[in-house]
Amino acid sequence: MEWEELLGLEQKEKANFKPIRVHCCTSTGCRSTNSMEVKNKLETAVKKAGLQEEVQVVGVGCMGFCGRGPMIQIDPEDKIYEEVKPEEAESIIAKLPPYKGGLTGDQFHPMEGDSQHPFFARQLLIVREKSGKIDPNSIEEYIAVGGYQQLHKVLYEMTPVEVINEIKISGLRGRGGAGYPTGLKWETVAKMPGEQKYVVCNGDEGDPGAFMDRSVLESDPHTIIEAMAIAGYAVGATQGFIYVRAEYPLAVSILQKAIQQAKKYGFLGSQIFNSSFDFKIDIRIGAGAFVCGEETALIASVEGKRGTPRPRPPFPAQSGLWECPTLINNVETLGNIPPIIREGGKWFAGIGTAESKGTKIFALTGKVQNTGLIEVPMGITLRDIVEEMGGGVPDGGTVKAVQTGGPSGGCIPADAFDTPVSYESLVKLGTMMGSGGMIVMDTETNMIDVAHYYMEFCRGESCGKCIPCRAGTVQMYQMLTKILKGEATESDIENLEALCHMVKSTSLCGLGQSAPNPVLSTLRYFRNEYDELLVSANGKVQV
Amino acid sequence: MQTITAEKKVKKSAKTEKAAPQQDKRFKVLDITMKRNQYRQDALIEVLHKAQEAFGYLEEDVLEYVARGLKLPLSRVYGVATFYHLFSLKPSGTHTCVVCLGTACYVKGGGEIVTAMEKNLGISAGETTTDGQMSLVTARCIGACGIAPAVVLDGKVAGKQTPDSVIEKVQALKG
Numbered sequence: 239m240e241w242e243e244l245l246g247l248e249q250k251e252k253a254n255f256k257p258i259r260v261h262c263c264t265s266t267g268c269r270s271t272n273s274m275e276v277k278n279k280l281e282t283a284v285k286k287a288g289l290q291e292e293v294q295v296v297g298v299g300c301m302g303f304c305g306r307g308p309m310i311q312i313d314p315e316d317k318i319y320e321e322v323k324p325e326e327a328e329s330i331i332a333k334l335p336p337y338k339g340g341l342t343g344d345q346f347h348p349m350e351g352d353s354q355h356p357f358f359a360r361q362l363l364i365v366r367e368k369s370g371k372i373d374p375n376s377i378e379e380y381i382a383v384g385g386y387q388q389l390h391k392v393l394y395e396m397t398p399v400e401v402i403n404e405i406k407i408s409g410l411r412g413r414g415g416a417g418y419p420t421g422l423k424w425e426t427v428a429k430m431p432g433e434q435k436y437v438v439c440n441g442d443e444g445d446p447g448a449f450m451d452r453s454v455l456e457s458d459p460h461t462i463i464e465a466m467a468i469a470g471y472a473v474g475a476t477q478g479f480i481y482v483r484a485e486y487p488l489a490v491s492i493l494q495k496a497i498q499q500a501k502k503y504g505f506l507g508s509q510i511f512n513s514s515f516d517f518k519i520d521i522r523i524g525a526g527a528f529v530c531g532e533e534t535a536l537i538a539s540v541e542g543k544r545g546t547p548r549p550r551p552p553f554p555a556q557s558g559l560w561e562c563p564t565l566i567n568n569v570e571t572l573g574n575i576p577p578i579i580r581e582g583g584k585w586f587a588g589i590g591t592a593e594s595k596g597t598k599i600f601a602l603t604g605k606v607q608n609t610g611l612i613e614v615p616m617g618i619t620l621r622d623i624v625e626e627m628g629g630g631v632p633d634g635g636t637v638k639a640v641q642t643g644g645p646s647g648g649c650i651p652a653d654a655f656d657t658p659v660s661y662e663s664l665v666k667l668g669t670m671m672g673s674g675g676m677i678v679m680d681t682e683t684n685m686i687d688v689a690h691y692y693m694e695f696c697r698g699e700s701c702g703k704c705i706p707c708r709a710g711t712v713q714m715y716q717m718l719t720k721i722l723k724g725e726a727t728e729s730d731i732e733n734l735e736a737l738c739h740m741v742k743s744t745s746l747c748g749l750g751q752s753a754p755n756p757v758l759s760t761l762r763y764f765r766n767e768y769d770e771l772l773v774s775a776n777g778k779v780q781v
Numbered sequence: 782m783q784t785i786t787a788e789k790k791v792k793k794s795a796k797t798e799k800a801a802p803q804q805d806k807r808f809k810v811l812d813i814t815m816k817r818n819q820y821r822q823d824a825l826i827e828v829l830h831k832a833q834e835a836f837g838y839l840e841e842d843v844l845e846y847v848a849r850g851l852k853l854p855l856s857r858v859y860g861v862a863t864f865y866h867l868f869s870l871k872p873s874g875t876h877t878c879v880v881c882l883g884t885a886c887y888v889k890g891g892g893e894i895v896t897a898m899e900k901n902l903g904i905s906a907g908e909t910t911t912d913g914q915m916s917l918v919t920a921r922c923i924g925a926c927g928i929a930p931a932v933v934l935d936g937k938v939a940g941k942q943t944p945d946s947v948i949e950k951v952q953a954l955k956g
Contacts, residue, residue, distance in 0.1 A: 267927045270938035304927025307940075446883030446922035484830070484867050485923050487936075525826055525865030528921060542825035543857075544864040603885035603926040610927045641884065675926070677884045691887055695921065701864075 239504050239511055241390055244381070251382035256294035258334055259313040260284075261370060264297035265304075265456045266488050267610075272324060273308035279327035280310075283341060286328075292336040296379075299457020301370035303357065305609030311353075311370065318351035356626045357608045362589065362615045364597050365573035369457035374492050377499035380460040386505050388579040389464050392471055393513045396579075401472040402428060405575070407583030409595035414440055414531070414568030415646065415672045416748070417594070417661040423565060426555040427473040430563035435475040437466050438559065438566045440536060441482040441489070444528040445644030446695065447675030450599035451569035453611055455482065455489040458573070459496035463519060465575035467506065470517040473565050478519040479540055484526060493521055528645075528699035532747045533558075533566045535701065546703045547747035568673070570599055590616035594660035604641075604677035607632045614659075621655040624678055635680040639763070643672030645692045645699075646752030648759025649685060668759040670752070685764040686771065689757045690718040696753035707750025710741035714757060724771050731768060735761060807835040808846060815850045822851050825861055829868055838869045866921075874909040874916035876954045878947070879933040883922030886930040890943070894930060895919060897944030898951065914955050 262268075262277040280295045301309045306320035310330060319330060325346060331337060332344035352358075363369075372379040380386070392401050406421030427435060439462060443451040455462065466478045482490050497519055500506040508516040522540045529535045530545040533554050539545035540559060558564025574596060578586045587595050594616040600623065603609045607629030614623065624630065624637055631637055639649040648669035650657070657663050661671050679688065697711040717734045720726045738754035738761075745751045761768060814831040818824035828851065832843050839862050848858040862868045878898065882891045895906055898917055902910055909916040925931040928940025932947050934954060939947075 266938060267925055267940070270925065270928060270931070270940045304925075307928065443924065444921065446887075447885045447926050448922075449924035449926050452924040483924075485920065523827065523830060525830065526867035526921075527865050539826065540823070542821075542823035542827075542861070544860050546864075601885075601926055603929060604888050609885075609929070644884070675884065677888060679888060683888055688888075691884070699921070 241394070241511070244386065244390060247378075247381050248384065248387075251378045254378070255382065256292060258293045258315075258336070260293060260295045260330070260334075261298045261301070261311040261313060262295060263299070263301050263307060263309045263370065265300040265453060266486075267300065267304035268307035268309055269488070271307045271321070273322075275324045276308050276310070276322050276327060279324045280331065283328045283331040287331055287337055287340045289331070289334070289336055293331070293334060296373050297375070298372060299369045299374045300366075300453040300611060302361075302366070302453075302611040302613075303351070303608065304611065306351065309351075309370075310348075313371070316353050318353050319348045320351040321349050323348075355608075356622075357610070357612065357629070360618070360622065360627055361613050362597050363613050364577050364586075364589075365454060365461075365570055365599060366457070366611070366613045367577065368461065369453065372458070374457050374459055375495060377460060377496065377503060380458075381503075384580075385460055386464055386503075388576040389467050389471075389505060390511050392468050392579060393511050393515055398428060398472045398474065401468065401579070404578060404583040405472075408574075408578045408586035409583075409590075410571065410574050410578065410586065411594065411661065412568055413570035413574075413598065413674070415643065415670060417671060420567065420571055423555055423567070424469065424472055426553075427475075427563045427565040430556060432563055434477075434560075434562045435473055436559045436562055436564040437469045437473065437475045437478040438536070438540065438554075438564055439466055439478065439480040439572055440531065440533070440566055440568045441480055441486075442524050442531040442536060443483060443486075443569070443673060444531045444699075445646070445673045445675050447603055447641070447644060447677045448601050448673040450601055450611055450674055452483075452486045452489050454569050454573050454599075455486070456492055459489075459493050460500065461576055462493075462569060462572050463496060463500050463506065465572035466519060467510065467517045468575055468579060469565055469567065469572065471515050473563075475565065476516045476518070478517065479522050479559075480519060481522045481524060481530070481536055481540055483524045485524075490521065490523060497521065527701070528695075529701045529747070529749050532749060535747065536566065537564065544701070546701045547749075549746060570674070591658060591660045593662050598659070598671065598674055600674045600676045602628050602676050602678070605631050605635060605637075605680040605683070606678040616660050617658045619656050619658055620650060623659070623676065624655065628678060631678065631680045635682065637678060638681045638683060639679045639685070641669075641677040641679060641688065641756075642675065643670040643752075643755070644675050645695045646670060646748065646755055647672045647675075648755045649679070649688065649763060650759075651763040668762055669755065685760045685767050686718065686722055689760045690715070690722055692756040693718055693753070696749065700749065700753075704744075704746035704750060706741045706744040707746065707753065710737060710745070710750070711753055713737060714741070714754065718757070721768060721771050724773065726771065727773055731761075731772070810835045811843075811846060811850065815847075820851055822853055825851060825853065825858065826865070829858075829862055833868060838872045840870075872909070872913075875914050876935050876951075877916045877918055877933075878951050878954075879918045879920050879923070880906070880947070881920045881923045881925065881929070881931045881933070883920070883924075883926060883929070885926035886922075889929045891930040894932065894942060894944050894947050898947060901948050901951070915951060
């Protein structure tokens with residue numbers, strides 16, 4: 239395909255957009271509350287009202303407000319409806335300006351949402367800019383909103399070095415958790431000698447409580463495909479793999495379809511845009527192992543082996559898949575690439591804090607009024623997220639803490655909520671950015687039970703390769719059980735703490751190194767809850 | 782490659798009555814999957830996924846068949862099959878009830894749902910009822926945290942559940 243052809247297609251597909259688009263979420267969350275039925279009913283209602291020329295019902299990806307699904311958004315009115323039931327479909331269509339009658343079931347009052355609510359208004363959409371606005375099953379809709387133009391731009395207007403420089407200028411850091419500078423990673427892979435290199439997209443979103451990668455893959459798969467091709471061009475790779483959890487069947491099927499479509503249009507394959515650049519992508523499906531989110535374990539899993547990590551160095555950038563230099567980026571990281579190429583690295587670097595640039599998607603869940611996905615600029619405070627956007631605890635409860643970073647992270651107490659969110663600030667608080675799960679806990683939540691819960695998780699997910707993690711997680715779990723049962727003494731806490739530090743400093747990979755974090759952070763901030771459960775040496779419960 | 786597979790098939794069927802690959806259509810599915818992946822050893826996980834889809838679980842003779850097809854030691858195939866949580870070496874029930882125990886679901890009562898289901902079905906999580914009707918499984922996180930606590934019944938996600946609503950749904954499935 240040539241440039242003019244792509245622009246022509248963009249115009250043509252854009253012209254196919256009807257004046258009014260009724261966006262109905264068809265992602266996993268809303269699907270479970272019957273959004274497919276709602277979408278069908280909306281389509282029937284449009285036909286019945288004879289509005290096919292003016293109104294178009296589109297099954298789109300995630301709009302973020304998953305707690306209130308199914309979500310409907312009317313474009314360009316920007317009106318939203320929440321918790322829509324199938325029988326309310328006709329009422330929604332009847333409220334549209336061009337409606338002239340013809341519907342009989344229009345007496346319902348679907349719940350209108352507030353698109354100016356802080357939950358939406360405080361967001362800044364970069365990765366999720368197209369989520370909920372286009373049909374993820376249609377490459378044409380992606381082209382209509384400027385899709386694949388950045389791939390053309392890098393192939394014809396930029397050298398690989400220029401692409402990497404742009405990413406470096408942007409200050410983008412890995413969104414999978416550790417926050418390694420993306421530009422540096424790309425540069426390392428690009429500089430490695432060797433004919434064969436790989437680009438791997440890490441979609442093994444294992445942290446419980448995080449689902450932004452699933453949402454991005456389900457809502458806007460072509461952005462990730464385009465980003466991978468750009469990465470392939472920049473580092474000199476011709477083959478990409480997307481590793482997706484098997485727990486995300488909808489994401490897998492949408493991706494499979496998207497790759498087929500991209501091949502058909504020539505955005506994947508050989509001589510893309512008639513250049514000398516070849517790139518293809520295969521999907522690899524996980525089989526349920528948390529440790530596979532660790533990059534060396536992920537490589538083993540892509541190779542069809544047990545997903546156990548290996549010591550680094552050599553880093554995957556030097557020796558990864560089949561001992562070739564391999565670039566591994568998280569889904570959300572890649573989602574930032576096409577916007578950075580389009581707007582420039584400087585633009586991106588202007589958003590966020592001094593060290594953490596751009597936005598981060600958080601999955602705001604737990605004991606909070608408004609649950610769902612939010613994309614916010616780095617530097618926003620936790621208070622703004624939990625209280626303003628999230629609306630605090632439902633039914634007048636009080637927020638006690640927020641857990642971030644999943645089993646590798648920790649709990650932040652409510653009195654530290656004025657901290658601006660960045661990679662560094664969260665580490666200082668004893669937790670980490672992680673993949674972006676943010677679980678709100680209220681005063682009813684028992685923090686030791688939370689630590690116990692995460693240790694059970696790590697104990698079950700430890701791959702068993704190194705002893706500190708394999709045996710340490712079991713021991714820590716048993717100690718926590720003892721504390722919860724009210725059978726532990728002061729010395730047990732000391733032992734637990736010592737063991738935490740030992741496992742942290744001696745484990746082979748990130749799983750073991752961070753497994754003690756939930757314990758350490760609850761010990762740090764909620765020591766009183768531990769103390770309340772201790773028995774003194776003479777066997778009496780301390781008060 | 783084809784001839785080798787054929788040879789093994791004969792050997793296999795001679796050994797046990799149960800596995801007669803050339804008559805069992807499900808082994809055909811495996812053949813097709815392996816062939817489509819050019820018998821590449823790195824396709825092992827994908828082949829095992831297909832095998833589990835076709836057979837419901839990974840029986841020993843299925844693992845042997847895959848090992849021969851991909852020319853991998855059985856230990857390696859067994860190692861992979863036992864490493865990943867989604868592969869099951871035991872048959873599962875006609876219906877499955879997966880209770881998500883991701884953090885968001887857990888703090889919103891996912892644990893209580895599991896306890897209630899264990900009591901209701903008289904089995905522990907990870908087991909199947911004696912009549913083979915229902916398997917109770919827990920999941921680490923299905924990524925439906927916005928509608929926690931979530932349960933997956935026969936592949937269909939249901940959000941904002943309570944112990945009672947799940948018991949009702951499960952009993953309805955059992956018929």
